[in-house]
Amino acid sequence: QKEVEQNSGPLSVPEGAIASLNCTYSDRGSQSFFWYRQYSGKSPELIMFIYSNGDKEDGRFTAQLNKASQYVSLLIRDSQPSDSATYLCAAPTGGGNKLTFGTGTQLKVEL
């Protein structure tokens, strides 16, 4: 079992819709979770982090964490074509601070 898992997609949503990206993790010791956006050929950029159960909102983005189910998600409201990218879920694993990434979900926002 991979430590951090995501559906690879692509996930296609129309412009203005809500995009829902999901991630599961296996290391119950992980305390914080990160969502990164990566455009092709570029380095990942941090979108949000979350470490408490529940929801965390930042603009059009909402991260949701459920530690009991080992599940973290990212909602993007009012999706824009510029949101089209690969979204990577990541968590520190192995009891240290090395960040393990999921395989990433490719999001396509269509006009």
Add this chain to the structure above:
Amino acid sequence: GAVVSQHPSRVICKSGTSVKIECRSLDFQATTMFWYRQFPKQSLMLMATSNEGSKATYEQGVEKDKFLINHASLTLSTLTVTSAHPEDSSFYICSAPTGGAIGGYTFGSGTRLTVV
């Protein structure tokens, strides 16, 4: 905020030669640097962790004699790909933890290595 400067951004080298990639922390001290490799349409895979003043820790399956990591100072970590082969062509990214309550990370801009 914390910035990691990574160079070069793109390099093409001949098979059998060596390539050095540098990552510098510009406004903070990076005692640890993570080195990732990303093949097309795949995720970031951790190769190794460098720690200032000590030997790097390599992930399973990564050849330490091929991927030489040096972390000689608190602001500079380097990755040298020795005797490069076409299968080493990839996107290499460094990342440093920036601390704080949630343990944030900052990433270099990445190096696209093409071995011909």
